Amino acid sequence: MIKKRYLLSPGPTPLPEEVLSLASEPIFHHRTPQFSQNYMDVTDGLKYVFQTENDVYILASTGSGAMEAAVVNTLSPGDKVICINCGKFGARWAHIARAYGADVKEIVLEWGDNFSKAQLAEVLQEVPETKAVFSTLFATSTGALYDIQGFGEEVSSTKTILVVDGISGLGTTPCPMDDWNVDVLISGSQKAFMTPPGLSYISFSEKAWDLVESSTMPKFYYDAREYRKSLKNKTSPWSPAISLILQQKKSLDIIKSIGLENLIHHHQILGDATRAGVQAIGLDLLPTCPGNVLTAVKVPEGIDGIKLVNIMHDKYKVYIAGAQDPHKGDFFRIAHLGYIGGFDVITGLSALEMTLMDLGYSFEPGQAIKAAEEILKENWQ
């Protein structure tokens, strides 16, 4: 049989055809008015998605680079910080902060568990001299959404800044940087931004800039002051990733034509349909508060979770994500992020139904599709 590949992973995500085809256009030089115009257009588009009046800087690196940039620009060695370790990437905040000599209070959550505004308030009371809270909008490794608005309310009246990893979450769920008192917000090109991997984005509030000015952590490539200075000249401090920036401009044009609110609603529908689908065939969700980047689903009793993901990949060519260590085989993750439509959700659920049949799971085939169709058809506009 002819087998097509389907990317239902939380980055890279499928790209619109107009974005893909741009990569085959001739490359041009970056110290030109032509490039500056595109660069500033991308910066403006990013401000629209970040919902901020601050500048947003474009880094030629993937998300983990932007995480490092957030740490090295705002902190000095010995600074006390709180890292909410809500999964693989929450843990990364703590790793990076420790690597640069910060004094880390790491709050380790069970994967998928919630962490409330009230819980943060308690921890902040224990460590009132905390410089920064490092948190996550959407935990890619667990499918959980966190209460950034609440966290912002807790820190806004203090000297502590709120740093948010919005790498996968931004564009799929509300996170207005200025309104919610987020001080540092980062994201990446290969998620809801519908661009290949290779760019990440970072923005600082005025409150964060005060820390940047006094930060003594060693840095060069990620020094925010260099990016601020260069942006005044409508360019980047170092060589920009030209083709990716042109692709990001096209994707931002598409996002603006859809409208941010509609894009968020779109991801809500895809998330609702996927959750309804898996629950209709007796499967349980992992997270307490699921978000709309991906759906993390517990592997049912008696089914080999690693085999399940392998069959999805190798037989059906549907690239969902498995669970990461140390939970490998315990759950799997179907992404509905980026340039994904209703029939991609149907494809993912149909591949899942066939895989579960292959594995001998007892259920009524077709019911996942029926449940998803009922939500999709009502919202298909």
Add this chain to the structure above:
Amino acid sequence: MIKKRYLLSPGPTPLPEEVLSLASEPIFHHRTPQFSQNYMDVTDGLKYVFQTENDVYILASTGSGAMEAAVVNTLSPGDKVICINCGKFGARWAHIARAYGADVKEIVLEWGDNFSKAQLAEVLQEVPETKAVFSTLFATSTGALYDIQGFGEEVSSTKTILVVDGISGLGTTPCPMDDWNVDVLISGSQKAFMTPPGLSYISFSEKAWDLVESSTMPKFYYDAREYRKSLKNKTSPWSPAISLILQQKKSLDIIKSIGLENLIHHHQILGDATRAGVQAIGLDLLPTCPGNVLTAVKVPEGIDGIKLVNIMHDKYKVYIAGAQDPHKGDFFRIAHLGYIGGFDVITGLSALEMTLMDLGYSFEPGQAIKAAEEILKENWQ
């Protein structure tokens, strides 16, 4: 919502990415060894799919041009011919033959009805001096498959030639030109050949060549003798459609790597799954002998067939084909032809289920998917 477009039409068909991207490569000149090599590779690949030792000629025109080429090369004005009008394109044989002054006996079938070898034998007895029988392998307008092997058996011992429109059918169902005594076989690039529209193909048996030599119908662009002469010089008589030929070469490489037998089996599985799907939700097929290019499905009582196709197109962006005049609104056609995989069938059936829900048809949603999944998962290899 982000809405992707799905092409489930019987031509143009979706193309493999490697074939699409070729069109953005630089064009080169056609009177060069580089082009000749590609041209001959395509000719060889076409012989593989036509299953013939005869040459296959490449025309820079779509399928109707190849139909005209078949008529004007083999006939002379006043020649008696039989045209099996099994639908829109069967009728076209008669139109073209009459336009050039042939004496046409047109056998008009009800759309979807079969026409047997025995029935052809009867008609041939009535008109023994028939020069040619014009028939169709797969009737694109009705979804019906015809018994070309049987027709070949009837004409092979006579002076009559068998001309077959394999435009949509070739590559989806067996039709070995030499073994089945087909004297003229035509096809087109935008069907199972997985190439954009713009090329068509024609091949003549030795028996057909005898008629070509004596044919007096007026012709220039389609004169087979010019194509035969040029092919000896590894080129085309007139300007070739260079980029399409390079794309066809890539698609033929893909077809050869799949293997013709596997490609035919692939279309069989997709056809079986689609038929099982629509029948599982109470719908009836139009043709007596359905083939695997597309599935023609009767619009159920009380449902507006034109609205159904419009919702599939406008709301779900799934481009199935409606019925053509004079049967508009009576049935619809879901193609499973070309670069189509199992999840394209699932997408088509899911869009159909949602459309039928939108139209208030009474059925159990999910059952079309369940029936298709059961066939697909068993054959997914």
